[in-house]
Amino acid sequence: MKKYYSVCQQNICIESPFFPDENPDWRLFEIAPTDTDIFVSCHLCETLPPSYPTERGIGNDTFVSLGDGGVCRRIDMAIHPGVKTFYNHLEGKSAEAYFTKESLPIMMDSRYMWNSIAAAQLLLSHGALFMHASYIEHNGKAILFSGKCGIGKSTQAALWEKHRSARIVNGDKAGLLVTAEGVSACGLPFCGTSGICNNVTMPLGAIVLLSQGENNKAERVTGAQALVDVMSNIYLDFAVPNEQQLCVDLLLRVFKKVPVFRLTCTPDERAVRALEEALGKEAV
Numbered sequence: 248m249k250k251y252y253s254v255c256q257q258n259i260c261i262e263s264p265f266f267p268d269e270n271p272d273w274r275l276f277e278i279a280p281t282d283t284d285i286f287v288s289c290h291l292c293e294t295l296p297p298s299y300p301t302e303r304g305i306g307n308d309t310f311v312s313l314g315d316g317g318v319c320r321r322i323d324m325a326i327h328p329g330v331k332t333f334y335n336h337l338e339g340k341s342a343e344a345y346f347t348k349e350s351l352p353i354m355m356d357s358r359y360m361w362n363s364i365a366a367a368q369l370l371l372s373h374g375a376l377f378m379h380a381s382y383i384e385h386n387g388k389a390i391l392f393s394g395k396c397g398i399g400k401s402t403q404a405a406l407w408e409k410h411r412s413a414r415i416v417n418g419d420k421a422g423l424l425v426t427a428e429g430v431s432a433c434g435l436p437f438c439g440t441s442g443i444c445n446n447v448t449m450p451l452g453a454i455v456l457l458s459q460g461e462n463n464k465a466e467r468v469t470g471a472q473a474l475v476d477v478m479s480n481i482y483l484d485f486a487v488p489n490e491q492q493l494c495v496d497l498l499l500r501v502f503k504k505v506p507v508f509r510l511t512c513t514p515d516e517r518a519v520r521a522l523e524e525a526l527g528k529e530a531v
Contacts, residue, residue, distance in 0.1 A: 248262070248263060248264065248266065249261065249262045249280070250263075250266060250277060251277065251278045251279065251280055251281060251283065252273070252276045252277055252278060252436065253276055253278045253446070254276060254366065254370065254375075254422070254433070254435065254436060255370055255373070255375035255422040255424045255433045255435075255448075256424060256431075256433065256448060257284040257285060257370060257373050257375065258278065258281055258282065258283045258284050258285070259283060259284065259285045259286075259287065259366070259369075260280075260283040260285070260286045260287070261287045261289065261364065262286070262287070262288045262289060263289035263355060264289065264291050264351070265289075265351050265352055265355050266355065267355065267356045267357050267360070272357070272436050272437065272438065272444040273357070273436050275434075275436070275444070275445060275446040276434075276436040276446050284340070284373060285339065285340060285341065285342075285369050285370070285373075286340070286341045286342075287341065287342045287343075287344060287364045287369075288341075288342070288343050288344070289344045289345075289346065289351075289355065289364070290343065290344065290345045290346070291346055291347075291348060291351055292345050292346070292347065293347070294347070295321070295328050295330075295331045295345050295346075295347065296331060296333075296345055298310070298312040298319045298321060298331065299312040299313050299314030299315065299317065299318070299319045300312065300314050301313045301314055303486045303487060303488075308322055308323040308324075308329075309321070309322050309323075309484060310322075310323070311484070311486035311487065313487065316335060316337070317333055317334060317335050317336070318333070318334055318335075318336045318365075318368070318487055319331055319332070319333050320332045320334075320365050320368070322354065322359075322362065322363060324349075324350055324353060324354070327347070327349065327350070328347070328350070329346070329347075329350040329353065329354045329363070330344055330345065330346050330350060330354045330363045331344070331345045332344040332345075332363065332364060332365045333345075334365055334368065334369060336368065336372075336487050336489050336490055337372070337489060338372060339368070339369045339370065339371060339372025339373055340369075340372075342364060342365055342369060344363060344364050344365075346363075357437070358437075361435075361436065361437055367482045367483055368483065368487075368490060370422075371483070371490055371493050371494065371497075372493065374424060374425045374426060374497060375422055375423065375424050375425075375433070376422065376423040376425075376481055376482070376483075376494060376497055376498075377420060377421075377422055377423075377435065377481065377482035377483075378391065378393060378420065378421050378422070378423055378477075378480055378481055378482060379393060379394075379396075379400075379419070379420065379480045379481075379482060380392055380393040380400060380419075380420065380421045380454075380480065381393075381400040381401050381403065381404035381415065381417070381418055381419065381421075381441070382404075382415070382416040382417040382420075382421035382432055382434065383404050383407050383408065383413040383414060383415050383416065384413060384414040384416055384447065384449060385407060385411060385413040385414075385452075387449065387450070388449060388450050388451065388452030388453075389416070389421075389431070389432030389449050389450065389451045389452055390407070390413075390452055390453050390455060390526075391421050391432060391451070391453070391454045391455065392404055392455050392457055392510075393454060393455065393456055393457065393477070393480045394456055394457035394458065394480065395480075398457045398458065398459065399457055399459060399512065399514060400418075400419070400457060401418050401419070401441055402514045403455070403457060403510070403512065403514075403518060403519075404418065406514070406515070406516060406518060406519050407519055410516050410519050411519060411523070415441075415443050416432075416434050416443070416445045416447045417434050417435060417438050417441070417443060417444055417445060418438050418439065418440075418441020418442065418443035418444075419438050419439030419440065419441045419443075420435045420437060420438060420439065420482070421433065421434070421435065422434070422435050423451065423497070423501060424448070425497050425500050425501060429450060429504055430450070430451045430500070430501050430504045430505050431448050431449060431450055431451055432448070432449060432450075432451045433447075433448045434446045434447045434448070451501075451504075451505050452505070452526070453505060453506050453507070453508060453526060454477060454501075454505060454506075454507045454508070455507075455508050455509075455510050455522060456468065456476050456477070456480075456507065456508065456509045456510065457509075457510055457512060458509065458510070458511050458512075459511070459512065459513075460511040460512065460513070461513065462511065462513075463510075463511065463512050463513055463517045463518045463520070463521035464510070464511045464521060465508050465509070465510045465511075465521045465522045465524070465525035465526075466508065466509055466525070467506060467507070467508055467525070468507045468508060468509050469502070469507070473502055473507045474495065474498055474499070474502070476507075476509075477498055477501075477507060478494065478495070478498065481494055481498075508522065508525055508526075510522050510525075
């Protein structure tokens with residue numbers, strides 16, 4: 248069975264013996280059969296194939312190895328291997344994903360599928376990054392509120408919705424798409440616990456890094472500090488050196504077009520006013 252999706256304006260075809268039941272978020276991103284930028288083939292097997300010999304990174308339940316110009320990403324389930332995905336990290340055009348009969352319906356469900364097929368890594372070669380951020384639309388441009396879990400991304404997005412009639416596009420995740428025309432924010436087909444997920448692409452006006460405090464202050468962040476802080480919220484593990492360099496190159500292009508702010512804030516309208524004033528000075 249094949250399904251086609253448009254993610255960060257790239258056409259992705261996934262061929263798999265199993266897909267989850269009618270996921271409402273995914274339907275917004277599903278498209279008719281077409282020429283594709285990325286093709287992922289999912290295979291059912293008794294045992295997962297061998298990994299590549301050179302191990303580059305281990306984190307949580309993810310194991311990364313390199314060999315023959317390719318990458319193997321293994322994601323383990325609680326009691327046995329879940330999926331191994333093989334792809335060429337220099338091209339990002341295709342991937343082969345292998346599952347056992349026990350892991351397939353779990354690793355291909357609505358929570359895990361995009362991670363299982365290494366979507367963030369494949370899209371990197373197409374100028375796209377996944378970011379931990381609440382994505383709002385205001386006056387025809389996107390604002391991304393980013394920061395560690397629990398810092399208040401959804402709270403600030405909701406404040407802009409309440410006090411400035413902004414639209415929340417995605418409550419937890421956003422795509423950054425860098426093209427010759429500029430930098431855009433893209434909705435993604437997964438949204439964490441927020442339940443807010445829309446397929447909307449628009450020019451990116453600002454990235455806002457959040458911290459909590461008693462007073463509200465928005466200040467511009469530039470240079471190495473902006474790079475380090477934004478990279479810490481990118482949905483990549485950087486176990487593959489080439490992927491890390493690609494991410495750096497893309498973010499440097501983003502920073503030439505889009506201002507980055509640090510917003511120390513309270514959970515009320517004062518935070519909206521502080522950021523609004525800073526955005527106005529940058530004519531965002």
